[in-house]
Amino acid sequence: DARVTQTPRHKVTEMGQEVTMRCQPILGHNTVFWYRQTMMQGLELLAYFRNRAPLDDSGMPKDRFSAEMPDATLATLKIQPSEPRDSAVYFCASGRGRETQYFGPGTRLLVL
């Protein structure tokens, strides 16, 4: 049963600290998406990749957020410096091309 995995599952940090979230997409999937979910905004698309190349990161605050895919089995989302308003659940999803996106369990981030 192939699944998207995300680490860490929970993260509590202090304002100003760097946060790195990791995602392992389903083997064979070539599109990877990063979403943020909050009570206020719902599910927001931050960035996505196809064949490891970033296609769109317009949903991401550029000054503090960065997303990369060092290889086909790892996607990272980094926040530096983190702020309390970044507190949210961050989801990674993967898919084959434009087919169904499958979501990971999420990283619950709390920035104090």
Place this chain on the structure above:
Amino acid sequence: GESVGLHLPTLSVQEGDNSIINCAYSNSASDYFIWYKQESGKGPQFIIDIRSNMDKRQGQRVTVLLNKTVKHLSLQIAATQPGDSAVYFCAESVTSGTYKYIFGTGTRLKVLA
């Protein structure tokens, strides 16, 4: 102060009854539609999808209906069970365009024992 968040519509259904969750989509060019279920503390889970060349698709206990004329999508759950309690999201996409999904705000389903 009082916090303001997304107000999710809620559907309360007796256990064993059928549930119908509705979704209005926005883009007449959308040709692929998906329903996700999100349980508390978990990621959205794929339930069923449908392409625009179909108007009905059935899965196990679930049926998705698509009405392109009025841009409406519905998810029917037969014999609703307590484990069906969750937030349900519809999503739409244009498969010839970007890879983005447009998600609805979601509907909370509460199953009453």
